[in-house]
Amino acid sequence: MDIRRRDQLLRTSTLATATVYFFLAIVPAARAGPCTTDISRLETQIKQSASNPVAGPTATQTVGAQLHHQPTPGEIRNAEGKANADADAALDRARKADGQGDSAGCREALRQARLLYGLAKN
Numbered sequence: 001m002d003i004r005r006r007d008q009l010l011r012t013s014t015l016a017t018a019t020v021y022f023f024l025a026i027v028p029a030a031r032a033g034p035c036t037t038d039i040s041r042l043e044t045q046i047k048q049s050a051s052n053p054v055a056g057p058t059a060t061q062t063v064g065a066q067l068h069h070q071p072t073p074g075e076i077r078n079a080e081g082k083a084n085a086d087a088d089a090a091l092d093r094a095r096k097a098d099g100q101g102d103s104a105g106c107r108e109a110l111r112q113a114r115l116l117y118g119l120a121k122n
Contacts, residue, residue, distance in 0.1 A: 033098030035106040042091070042110060045119050057087035057116050087116035 062079075064071065071079070090113035097105035 033101055033106065034103035035094065035098050035110060038107075038110055039091070039094055039098060042094075042113060042117075042119065046091075046117055049117070049119065057083035057118070083116065087113055090116055 057080075062071075064075075090109050094106050094109035094113060097103075097109055
């Protein structure tokens with residue numbers, strides 16, 4: 001094989017390799033939505049707070065609580081279930097808005113999720 005042919009093959013393979021790496025680098029970025037990083041950060045905070053017994057989704061105070069009535073175990077379970085469902089739904093809305101490229105909708109859903117999970121934005 002002559003030197004010119006070898007150099008041409010080397011340049012072609014180098015260009016092909018560089019092109020592959022370029023596309024591999026931009027594909028994940030192209031799929032990332034406007035607040036993918038914020039969603040990931042919030043999910044990490046949620047996982048980290050799971051071991052904290054006082055952390056987790058919260059709901060609004062009931063009238064019975066305002067009247068100093070003690071909740072039954074069933075009422076506590078129902079309230080926890082609703083708080084978890086509401087917080088998960090807010091996080092799902094954020095993911096959906098992020099996937100659609102809706103920055104404002106995503107940020108609002110994240111704000112709601114943070115409130116419901118009791119996590120302040122860093």
